[in-house]
Each structure stands twice: as structure tokens, then as C-alpha cells.
Amino acid sequence: MTDAWSELPERAQTLLRVLIDRYTDEGAPVGSRALARMSDLNLSPATVRNVMADLEDLGLVRAPHTSSGRVPTELAYRLFVDSLLTAPGRAPVDARRLERILREAAEDDPQHLADTASNLLSSLTQFAGVVTIPSRARALFRQIDFVSLSPGRVLMVLVTNDGGVQNRIIHPDKPYSQDELTRFANFLNERLNGQSIQALRETLVAELKSTREQIEGNLSEAITLAESAVEAVEDKAGVAVAGQVNLMGIDELGDVDRMRRLFNAFAEKRELVSLLDRCERAQGVKIFIGRESGSPTFDECSVVGASYGVDDEVVGVLGVIGPKRMPYDRVISIVDVTSRLLSSALSRQ
CATH class of the missing domain: 1.10.10.10 (Winged helix-like DNA-binding domain superfamily/Winged helix DNA-binding domain)
Structure with a gap:
């Protein structure tokens, strides 16, 4: 092209x-x-x-x-x-100011960091800023507890080293007493403490399965609960959105039906997650112009996105959504610099 x-x-x-x-x-x-x-x-x-x-x-x-x-x-x-x-230069961005703001936000919880980044993108471009909440895949497993709620219903509480707490109700195939659940939790805490969540998903569950025969009693059933624990921290549907109202003043997006579809997409976020996932798989800044997004909701919009991560591992995606007639040189620079600075801020944690 x-x-x-x-x-x-x-x-x-x-x-x-x-x-x-x-x-x-x-x-x-x-x-x-x-x-x-x-x-x-x-x-x-x-x-x-x-x-x-x-x-x-x-x-x-x-x-x-x-x-x-x-x-x-x-x-x-x-x-x-x-x-x-492919141009050698990009529009100037006040990188020092962005770096300070993102570093401060990175000291708080992931939701606050995503909210801060999306607000920055929106304020700098005057369009909508979107940021997926950083995945906890790099977090380390600290502790898991199971609480019996009723026959067939167990509350799982998983704590990671970064202070994250995940709660989920799971439905085991058979009922367990609270004593059994406590025994399962103790067993898992001893085996899994200090492991990264990413490692748990990729290797640990398989490793535990391969040693079922060596596990005493019904402790092997803790493996099934461990799989539920790993799934609980991999919900990637969290997306912070800011500046949707900026799109209301743009003539080509002003059609009532189109604006309603856009705001529904921002509220429900499923289409946003699908669109941002495509940016996650790309190298550098990715731009979808109009119908390139593959979503009729965004066929009059352009999306400029980039992934961010730590130690070459992608943990989220950020982007800007605006009209097709956006100032691309400036928006590309803002998205590129913000993704790099967000990665840097997370690396310093």
C-alpha cells in the first residue's frame, strides 16, 4: 500500500x-x-x-x-x-508529562491505571479513549481459599501478590464438606505459592494431572478446583472507556441510530474487546479505517490501537476511536507513545 x-x-x-x-x-x-x-x-x-x-x-x-x-x-x-x-518523524507529544501521570497511576490497582490511560487518550485526541485492564497473568499466586456456600456451590477466593482478589462461585461435580475444601486449599497453597498465573495456566495444571496417582486420598480433586482458580484471573473483558461524548459533535457520526449503536458498543464492550484483540495480535500501531474493523457499528469510525506489556509479554491493549477524518499523524503518535510509556510504568512496579 x-x-x-x-x-x-x-x-x-x-x-x-x-x-x-x-x-x-x-x-x-x-x-x-x-x-x-x-x-x-x-x-x-x-x-x-x-x-x-x-x-x-x-x-x-x-x-x-x-x-x-x-x-x-x-x-x-x-x-x-x-x-x-513509514515516515521517520511523528507529531510531538509531551512524553514527560504522560510518563509521570502513568507512573503514579501504575502504583494503584489495574482498574485505576486503565481509567487514567483512557482519560489521557481522550483528552489528548478529543475522541474516545479505550484501554483493556491489564491482565493479571504476570501476577504471582499467593493464596486460595474455598468456602462452602451450599451443596454444589463453593466460593473461591484467590489472592495474588499484587493485592488482587478474585472471587468466583464454582459448581463442583459433587458436594464437599468445609473440612475437605480447607484441605484442598492447604494442598494448593503449598504447591502453587509463588507461581505466576501464566505459568499455572500453561504448565502447572498439566503437571498436577500427571502426578494424580502420587497424591494421597481425594486430594487429586483439588486439581479441578485449581483449574477454576486459573480461569478466574483471566477474564479479559474489562475495558476502560473515556470520552464517548466527544463523538456526539462529529457530523458524520451524528445519525441517531449510528450514535445509539456506538454507545451500546461502548456500554456492552463485547465488540470493543473483539476489535482490541485484533490490535493485540499486531506489531506496533494498528489502524482500522471504516469497514476494515469488520464491525458495522464502527464502519464510519477509525480505530488506532497498540498493545502494551511487560518483558515482551502483552498484558493489554489501548486505542483511540474517532471519525475516519481524524488527524492520523497526531493520533498515531499519541497511541504509540502512550503504549510505550504504559509498558515502562508497569515494568517499574
């Missing part, structure tokens, strides 16, 4: 960039006379119209109305954004 941008004639690149910049600022079609005046190419409006006609044939611009100016298409934005991603 980057080659496609560079293959455009130089004056076509310049006019298309001016069109994107002007449309980003004003949200209205741009006429040939205005493009001629703003491009500094010393071209007549007639020549500009010819270039615009060529770009329209390539699917890069369109005229919303017969006598109106042009607006960029999703394809034009894609070519433009790909050219930005």
Missing part, C-alpha cells in the same frame, strides 16, 4: 494530502479553487479539477454531491496512513 502512495504523481500526492488535511479540519467537501490556493503548486483550478478527476478514477476521492467539492475515500486514508507509518 505504501508503494501505491509513492507511485502517485507528486502533485497528486500534494493535492490529496491537502484535501485530507482540509477535510480533517472542516469536515466539508473541498473545491478545486480552494485546493489550488492552499497547495502552493501554482496550479489553476482547471488543472486541479483534472488531477481530482484522475484521483476519482483511482477511487481515492469522491464528490458527495454533483456540484460540491471532493472528500477522501477510505482507500485514500489507507494509503495516507500507510505512508505515515
